[in-house]
Amino acid sequence: MLLTTLALALVAALPAALTAPEPAQARPQSPPRAPTGTTARLTRTADDLTLTVPPSRSAPGYRLQVTTGQLSFTTLRSGGTVLATASGDTGALRFRTAGTWHHATRVTGHAWKDGTLTLTADTTAPGATIEARVTPSADRYQLRWRVIGATPERLGLACDLSSAGHWYGHGETQTPNGGPATDQPWPLDSGEVVHPAFGPASYYMIDPFWYTSRATGLHVDTGQVMDVSLNEGQDGLGRFDIESAEPYRATVFVESTPLDVYRDYVDLVGRPAKSDATYRQYAEPVWNSWAQFYTHVDQAKLLDYAQDLHDHGITGHALQLDDKWESDYGNMTFDPKAYPDPKAMSDTIHALGFDFGLWVTLWINLDSDQYRYAADHGYLLKDAADPAEPCTVTWWNGTAGIVDLGNPEARAWYEGRLRTLMDTYGVDGLKFDTRFFDERCAPHEGYRPTDYQRLGAELADEYDLQGVGIRVHWDTAAHRAGFVTRQLDKGTGWNSLRASVTQNLAISTIGYPFVATDMIGGSSLQPAPAKEVLVRWAQSAALMPLMYSSTSPVDTVDPTTGRPVVYDEETVALYREAIARHQRLAPYIWDQVQHSLRTGDPIMRPLFFDFPEDRDTYTIGDEWMLGPAVLAAPQLADASSRSVHLPPGTWYDVAHQRTVAGGRTLTSYATPLGTTPVFVRLGAEGADKALRALR
Incomplete structure (x- = not known):
């Protein structure tokens, strides 16, 4: 009773609103290196x-x-x-x-x-x-x-x-x-x-x-x-x-x-030298058009999408136009039939309070009017079997060549086109997709295949990725760049929601701490997510470092039928509530970002990282620690209750506003659609900010 009273008193004493800190970067400090000498x-x-x-x-x-x-x-x-x-x-x-x-x-x-x-x-x-x-x-x-x-x-x-x-x-x-x-x-x-x-x-x-x-x-x-x-x-x-x-x-x-x-x-x-995402990009979701429209998108649809979000009070720091906006892949020109006035589209999106972003790739399709130019000037990767010819690769949008980042002239040409595109249309940031290299290609003279992860990281680092993430890996440059990492496309069912959680645990514990799931609700051209999946996914993502959104809780289109799907007001309200919770947690999350810059420690991590003596934690994949003070246990299944394991310690149960002792499992914890189990570890570093945000 005393602990409960103290916890509630602490919560009551905290101010209702918290001013967001300035998004200044923490100065990285070198952790002590492991000893190398031995008397074996x-x-x-x-x-x-x-x-x-x-x-x-x-x-x-x-x-x-x-x-x-x-x-x-x-x-x-x-x-x-x-x-x-x-x-x-x-x-x-x-x-x-x-x-x-x-x-x-x-x-x-x-x-x-x-x-x-x-x-x-x-x-x-x-x-x-x-x-x-x-x-x-x-x-x-x-x-x-x-x-x-x-x-x-x-x-x-x-x-x-x-x-x-x-x-x-x-x-x-x-x-x-x-x-x-x-x-x-x-x-x-x-x-x-x-x-x-x-x-x-x-x-x-x-x-x-x-x-x-x-x-x-x-x-x-x-x-x-x-x-x-x-x-x-x-x-x-x-x-x-x-x-x-x-x-x-x-x-x-x-x-x-x-x-x-x-x-x-x-x-x-190597640990991240900085965070590529800003404070606002941690605090608010990015909205991306992919799962909402896939390639069936145009200027009118995108503006209606942005207006719907705005009118329903669903916030976000950026709205990104994904594939497909180009006349042909690699042209870097808007399709005039679908986008009659892209600058006016950008201006309207800005007026609604969003930054404007675009999807881009280094892959130039053979039917693009830029392919022949790039090939003739030696700007494309060469074929590994026949270095006299450009390397061609098949991807989900056709057959293409890949701009060779190992060629300084090719990189300068590509970046010049990017900057012209951004300056002309008021583009604030980019989403780089596809890969920077393919094993069927030969690296530029003096480079190895692994160097292209570094070259890709260096290229992407010049542009605001708007917190949407990028997939570069395997190289120290990828670790040190501090990019947000986004997952591969998920399905739209419960199994994909669960996979999005365990996948973030896997990615964040191989040295990439700034993780987001695939688009909330999933994608993969599967039927539009059910209301419950969409809401539970948003609730789960709200307790992760970043939120990456696409499917609108207002309405969407089922890609398997082409028919509209309209969600109810409860869906909108619960999604909006998840975003608000994440925004309130932003000061605490930002502190964890700074901690990762100093130490390399993951923000979202398995329970056993913090509680290695608790053997029960080693097989738990539906709970995680968000920093040292917050334990997230959202509902990831089509069920009205779940078990929640609490490691040793004293915990504040946010949903029930009570203090509970850890070292045990809470069985049949009720999880109606509006309830997300989340606990604060009293006495842990950052517990005060977490309580302030969650209470």
Whole structure:
């Protein structure tokens, strides 16, 4: 009773309105780097070699046991296994040559010198051996290995998933159950991940980093395409194969908590140097035309859309015209039939209180009047098989060439056209879509395929992306650019809503903290979202760093029938209420943005990042922490109640205006359509601002 009284008194004492802080950037501060020195020692028995790394002030210490009968690696901490490679016919270190997989067998020699353990091993391939080097440091070890006596097509590392507990990371997943549009397993081992084209040019938001509930992590250092599978066919294995004969390079982290592993990884790849989004872009949603109209959009429809939102008091910082507005893809000119006066359209949108944005791409279709010009001037990426010809790629809007950002003249030409477009029509920001490179193309002289992630990030960084996000990844420039990250298109059903949550947890914990879901309500040319899905999605997004909207709660069009869908007044009111809640949370969220700039920590994160001792949190994918003080548990299913797990601590239940003790699960928590379970952790940093916003 005393705690409840104090909490209510605190809430009552807070002012009803909170002035938004100035959107000044926090000055990033370098976090302490993980120690690299180690006093590791090697011991040997008849069956294994063991590297022992003692604990230090900032690392727990570990042992790496190398089995010599058939080469395998087992990592132990505090006497228990925290990661083990596969054994048997799969093999730990594996390679494919002439279409057949082989693996390392008996260790034939070893040397311990200058802090590196060098191993040689036979293999199942006649005449082929493996040389591996293990270099331990205080909180990780590096594994480098290669095949001698054969030319492999692929090199691979295989792990026993259960040895490390549960698995996370990866980013957006390809799965047999429709991932990422409708399925994003959390943890990864709870489903199946089958991702054969996992690489730096992928349209997926991915990084070659995985971490586990037993506080280990794996980073594969490669610029090549990988074939990744986790629990494929429920086999309990993780396979991390590289399509290359180059030496395999990986780092295994060994820490005390998953958050420590995440911080090690961010220390390796870099944290955001700034936030690309402004305070207003965090506080208000961006509205984008895609899911509302898809390509069936024109000037009249867009203005009616903007007017409807305005007249119903549905706020937003920007309204973006998505695909399709060009006369042909790559022309960068408005289709005059659909947009008779684009400058007047822009002026009207501004008058309604929105910034105006446009969708753009580096892909120029073959039927565009700019394609021949770009090809003749050498502005397009060349074909990998025939460098004398431009590379052509097929995408959802036809066949195209890609502007070569590695060519300074091509980039200058492309950017000049962008600036002319923006200046002529009063465009405030851009939504960059498609990819900056394709594996079928050859990089510009002096560049590698992975460089195009950096080049794309540098290009996009010159323009206001209006908080709508971009998908660049795999490169330190992508991590440091501080872009908002948007997900791949989702469906419009409950499964996609749930996938949008677990996908944000995955993306934000591979080093991209400024996350938004796909457009609220989903897209993917599926039937328009039901009222309940649209409202629940908005309520969920309101408790994330940013809101990304498209389907209007006033009315929309069902793309499968072409018929209008009109939502009722309750839909409008509840959507408006979700936006208002997010706006009130903006000062608290902005504080978390500044914290991420200082530390690299994710804003939206799994419960176990904050409560690693609470074992129940490791399989929860429908709750999350928004910073250190807010626990979000929105309804993500077609149900009138749900269970809510509260980790240890004292929590303020916003919906019921009461204080409750944590360390337990609240069963049958009622969730009528107007109720979103959200809790504030009393005493946590930022709890006062969170209470002020949510109460």
